[in-house]
Amino acid sequence: MDVAKDLVAASSTPLVLAILAEGESYGYAIIKRVAELSGGHLQWTDGMLYPVLHRLERQGYVAAKWDASETGRRRKYYRITEEGQAELTAQRQQWKAVDDTLRGIWMGESTV
Amino acid sequence: MTTFADQQLEDQIAEWRTYVRRRQALYRPDAEELEGHLRHQLAALTEAGLTGDEAFLVAVKRMGSLDELSREFARAHSERLWKQLVITPETEASTQTGRDELFIVLGLAVAAAIAVKLPALFGHWINPSAEFPLFYAKNASLFVFPLLTVYFLWKRGSDRVRGLWFAMAFAAAAVLANVFPFPSGSETEMLTALHLPIALWLIVGFAYAGGRWFDDGGRMNFVRFSGELAIYYVLIALGGFVAILFTFMMFRAIGMNPGWFVAGWLIPCGAAGAVLIGSWLVEAKQSVIENMAPVLTRLFTPLFTLLFLAFLATMAWTGNPINVRREVLIGFDLLLAVVVGLVLYAASARDPQAPPDFFDGLQLALVVSALVIDGVALYAIAARISEFGFTPNRVAALGENIILLVNLTWSAWLYARFLGHRSSFAVLERWQMAYLPVFSAWAAVVVLVFPPLFGYR
Numbered sequence: 001m002d003v004a005k006d007l008v009a010a011s012s013t014p015l016v017l018a019i020l021a022e023g024e025s026y027g028y029a030i031i032k033r034v035a036e037l038s039g040g041h042l043q044w045t046d047g048m049l050y051p052v053l054h055r056l057e058r059q060g061y062v063a064a065k066w067d068a069s070e071t072g073r074r075r076k077y078y079r080i081t082e083e084g085q086a087e088l089t090a091q092r093q094q095w096k097a098v099d100d101t102l103r104g105i106w107m108g109e110s111t112v
Numbered sequence: 113m114t115t116f117a118d119q120q121l122e123d124q125i126a127e128w129r130t131y132v133r134r135r136q137a138l139y140r141p142d143a144e145e146l147e148g149h150l151r152h153q154l155a156a157l158t159e160a161g162l163t164g165d166e167a168f169l170v171a172v173k174r175m176g177s178l179d180e181l182s183r184e185f186a187r188a189h190s191e192r193l194w195k196q197l198v199i200t201p202e203t204e205a206s207t208q209t210g211r212d213e214l215f216i217v218l219g220l221a222v223a224a225a226i227a228v229k230l231p232a233l234f235g236h237w238i239n240p241s242a243e244f245p246l247f248y249a250k251n252a253s254l255f256v257f258p259l260l261t262v263y264f265l266w267k268r269g270s271d272r273v274r275g276l277w278f279a280m281a282f283a284a285a286a287v288l289a290n291v292f293p294f295p296s297g298s299e300t301e302m303l304t305a306l307h308l309p310i311a312l313w314l315i316v317g318f319a320y321a322g323g324r325w326f327d328d329g330g331r332m333n334f335v336r337f338s339g340e341l342a343i344y345y346v347l348i349a350l351g352g353f354v355a356i357l358f359t360f361m362m363f364r365a366i367g368m369n370p371g372w373f374v375a376g377w378l379i380p381c382g383a384a385g386a387v388l389i390g391s392w393l394v395e396a397k398q399s400v401i402e403n404m405a406p407v408l409t410r411l412f413t414p415l416f417t418l419l420f421l422a423f424l425a426t427m428a429w430t431g432n433p434i435n436v437r438r439e440v441l442i443g444f445d446l447l448l449a450v451v452v453g454l455v456l457y458a459a460s461a462r463d464p465q466a467p468p469d470f471f472d473g474l475q476l477a478l479v480v481s482a483l484v485i486d487g488v489a490l491y492a493i494a495a496r497i498s499e500f501g502f503t504p505n506r507v508a509a510l511g512e513n514i515i516l517l518v519n520l521t522w523s524a525w526l527y528a529r530f531l532g533h534r535s536s537f538a539v540l541e542r543w544q545m546a547y548l549p550v551f552s553a554w555a556a557v558v559v560l561v562f563p564p565l566f567g568y569r
Contacts, residue, residue, distance in 0.1 A: 011494040024150075027148070027149050028148070028149050028152040028153065031149075032114065040476070045174065045175065045176030045177075045178060045180075046149060046174045046175050047146065047149075047176040047180075047181040048176055048180075048181065048184060049189065050142065050145060050149075050181075051181070051184035051185050051188045052184075052188075052191065054142075054185070054188045055187075055188040058188065058189075069148075071115075073115075073148060073151075073363065074143070074144065074148075075145075075148055076145045076148075079433075091549060102247075
């Protein structure tokens with residue numbers, strides 16, 4: 001089962017913020033983590049993560065810095081900011097509201 | 113991320129990188145970030161047993177389409193689709209030369225402002241309540257063009273000998289313009305003031321082309337530069353005008369009259385310095401922003417063509433003759449100059465290899481209608497010129513009219529041949545380029561020969 005494109009796009013912000021809330025990370029590792037968490041159901045084209053990260057950086061939800069990686073090349077690391085934490089909390093409540101609503105209706109169906 | 117021993121794979125990565133770099137919305141650090149990702153992915157895939165080729169295919173496929181990617185980047189960074197002129201250079205080396213250039217340009221602009229004020233030490237004052245002294249009008253180009261020439265000599269790394277020649281030419285012009293014993297209200301002195309800049313602009317052109325003047329490309333670049341500079345200068349002047357309005361408003365509010373400062377300092381120094389700043393901006397923007405002059409040409413060629421045709425039709429319909437007043441010739445000179453400008457800037461933006469299109473036909477219509485109008489005007493003037501007498505003004509205007517007429521007649525012929533597929537556009541371009549020095553040469557004749565010829569009157 002593949003999740004629809006719109007849903008993938010909508011969930012990208014909370015997902016990236018949640019992953020960064022676990023600790024500083026970089027593009028490739030974030031993608032690996034998404035694949036791991038979703039069990040392969042969320043299919044991202046790898047490149048698309050970067051515009052999302054850049055937009056979050058602009059909005060002030062994440063901060064980025066260039067640092068050396070273990071292979072010696074430069075790598076851009078991202079970490080969540082305080083505003084990002086607040087945004088994550090807000091998004092979490094919104095997703096929970098959606099989830100609760102759907103659950104409510106689907107639970108009812110299954111009992112009918 | 114890793115560097116790969118597999119040279120073929122490295123080549124493929126390099127090729128991919130150039131593709132990415134071509135996207136306007138993707139800046140160098142973004143490309144670097146994406147490349148890091150690609151390399152990481154490749155390392156993981158080759159480790160899993162794929163060959164370099166296979167790994168590359170998979171990794172690029174997973175990265176997704178570059179079109180989509182750059183669209184998303186553009187959405188995240190909307191300002192990137194607006195090309196920025198005052199950009200921060202991308203490499204360390206270009207930052208250094210960029211900063212040097214900025215300091216040199218600022219230094220030269222200040223020098224131009226000082227040059228304008230130096231004659232005040234010798235009693236040449238600009239007084240807002242008196243008439244504008246002709247001394248400044250006559251020497252205006254001499255305050256600025258030598259410094260502009262210095263800028264281009266520096267920028268093109270030209271040798272000293274060339275610089276010496278230019279210096280001698282400027283010095284000769286300065287001496288001649290100022291030793292001629294013009295009486296007050298002299299017509300020839302006014303002509304000198306008008307023609308000296310045109311003559312000296314050629315020297316700036318030599319410096320600009322930096323030894324490539326005799327390539328058509330070098331001259332064409334100078335034409336492009338001149339057009340863009342004119343546009344930038346007008347824009348800077350508009351800004352300056354706003355600054356002047358505020359100066360008056362604010363100082364009058366506290367009961368001071370800033371007239372002496374605006375007329376004596378702000379306008380002359382600003383006008384001189386703006387030439388250098390404008391030139392620097394044009395140089396800096398070359399590859400960044402679309403040229404404006406050809407855009408204006410595209411806009412105004414149809415307009416002027418319509419205007420000329422409407423004028424001819426009206427004249428034919430009503431039978432009204434041209435009312436020859438004394439200075440009507442100058443008006444028609446300016447009209448032809450505008451048409452030459454339109455032809456020149458249309459050529460500057462045209463791919464000489466492209467086949468003739470509708471716009472070329474329009475250009476021919478423009479040139480031919482302008483020629484007909486000028487022919488009618490000249491016929492009317494010639495009938496009465498002996499009645500007016502040959503004053504310096506009229507001879508100069510007549511000479512200019514003939515020079516422009518020759519240029520346009522031959523251009524019309526070449527356009528017609530080009531439209532009939534019997535000749536290439538490059539021929540027309542070469543003709544225009546070869547003709548450029550004629551304008552300056554005639555201006556030099558007016559400056560050098562006319563005053564003694566007409567007894568300085």
